[in-house]
Amino acid sequence: VIRRELDDDMLEQLEELLITADMGVDTALRVTANMAEGRFGKKLSTQEIKELLAAEVTRIMEPVARPMPLYPSKPQVVLVVGVNGSGKTTTIGKLASQFRAAGKSVVIAAGDTFRAAAVEQLQVWGERAGVPVLTAPEGSDPASLAWDAMEQAQKDGADLLMIDTAGRLQNRADLMEELAKIVRVIRKKDPDAPHNTLLVLDATTGQNALSQVKTFQELADVSGLVMTKLDGTAKGGVLVALADKFGLPIHAIGVGEQIDDLAPFDPEEFAAALTGLDR
Amino acid sequence: MFESLSDRLSGVFERLTKQGALSEDDVKTALREVRVALLEADVSLPVARDFVKAVQDKATGQAVTKSVTPGQQVVKIVHDELVHVLTGDEDPGKLKVDNPPAPILMVGLQGSGKTTTTAKLAKRLKEREGKKVLMASLDVNRPAAMEQLQILGVQIGVDTLPIVKGESPVQIAKRAKTQASLGGYDVYMLDTAGRLHIDAELIQQAAEVRDVANPRETLLVVDGLTGQDAVNVATEFDDKIGVSGVVLTRMDGDGRGGAALSMRAVTGKPIRFVGLGEKMDAIEEFHAERIAGRILGM
């Protein structure tokens, strides 16, 4: 086994490895510095270096690896938000299927009343998951659908109400206000709702994910994250920066387009993929 | 959240100018800041590295070291070089839609904006160039993908190929071709399912569609918020399917859009359009200066 000295050159290479995984410059610097502490000048093999680096990433990620909490409220309201095309609708389909399999009764509200065929898309997911989908006409107010859905889900005694929303970029103040209004309306029916507000992030997104979390948290009180599209080559390293800055729990990851392609977030596996560590 | 390059550099040079004349080393320090600024703007690392190298020669010249405002000078050199790379050497001109019916193939990752962009471009071709356009969805994977394109077609007054369930993408492409010829269309656009660049099977399927249609343009639709993965995506799509141009979507966001530089540098193909919203008119031709300014936070 070839061993190399842990020096500035090597640290820079490690930083670059993490940067190419979308960790961002600041966080990459910090992670490599922590990893090197007390080890500078030591001779290490590539495997040892990756293990140390992965261990550091795992350490940061472990506190945020938490499944979506379930509450006794009926219904527990799960609002799903995020920028356009991040995977909100697909994730709702996958989650609904998991909750169904766990014996929960689930209702979905098709709160994206804007995008063409958004409702039809969700209806297919509802069929796949075996869950009813409440809809409103295209162009109608999503807040009023949320109100109706709350009423319906309460009447039906559903365990979970999952509300899909239209994709919106966080710098669109008007659309963010629309979201805030949906939350206000839901709270009129149940002051504790939404019990979970999931922000769905696309793994291919770079540093903009930081701005997404910041703004969505401010305006919609995000309670947890889901990262999709980790089945590609994007490593989702921005999650490390997010864990550091916001500490929001990561409930699940999307690893494909099929109904079962949703997995719990596993910090060790994530760290290994990020650092290129063979396990 | 992000410092602009000017801010970063003025900090560096403020420290440096106190020491008197600038050395080559000082310029190196400045270039390190340039590198960080590019990376924070999501320019892919190998692309940022090459770019900084290219800037280095220009920046070590007299202009910077003698300048009274070396920070501004470096920013200008970086900006100009960015514009240069983003523009490329030749003007790509208009989309190639001569020889009717001209096929345009749209490809990209899941959710990048292909279907929306297909409709936006169809509307543009119809309204600005008076073209008769046919749109066809080859997306047999995503729920209601075909309906999505059909609804958009009705909204913008552009025909869509009738939906026939159970056909393969290649079969649909053939039907679109026939329909476009018989129906006297100038252009037919093939919207495809989103696919990962590493999904060998789906990439092969797209290559088969390409071989059937012989597209005049193959546009890679890329999310403007893409991070470091942009190099992988660009390389694979270009190698395996061959792209003639790039469309960057969601540039109405507050992302820096570094993917633009990565895409251009890796494929050498022009960025043709920029998507600026969800509405059907929210698309513009690409302007290198605007993107360069964004990447630098100017």
Ligand SMILES: Nc1nc2c(ncn2[C@@H]2O[C@H](COP(=O)(O)OP(=O)(O)OP(=O)(O)O)[C@@H](O)[C@H]2O)c(=O)[nH]1
């Ligand atoms: N490869 C992969 N594709 C995914 C994953 N999750 C979602 N997708 C795909 O990404 C695309 C967009 O997903 P949607 O669920 O429609 O995204 P959305 O956030 O609801 O989009 P809008 O409602 O338009 O904002 C679809 O083609 C999905 O099949 C994932 O984990 N991996």
Ligand SMILES: Nc1nc2c(ncn2[C@@H]2O[C@H](COP(=O)(O)OP(=O)(O)OP(=O)(O)O)[C@@H](O)[C@H]2O)c(=O)[nH]1
């Ligand atoms: N803000 C903004 N949203 C956009 C833009 N282009 C597309 N979108 C939105 O992004 C989401 C995904 O767009 P689609 O056109 O469905 O993407 P796609 O590539 O066809 O997705 P798949 O077919 O699932 O792979 C939709 O919500 C669109 O409205 C843009 O330039 N700006």
Ligand SMILES: [K+]
């Ligand atoms: K990422």
Ligand SMILES: [Mg+2]
């Ligand atoms: Mg959706």
Ligand SMILES: [Mg+2]
């Ligand atoms: Mg599509």
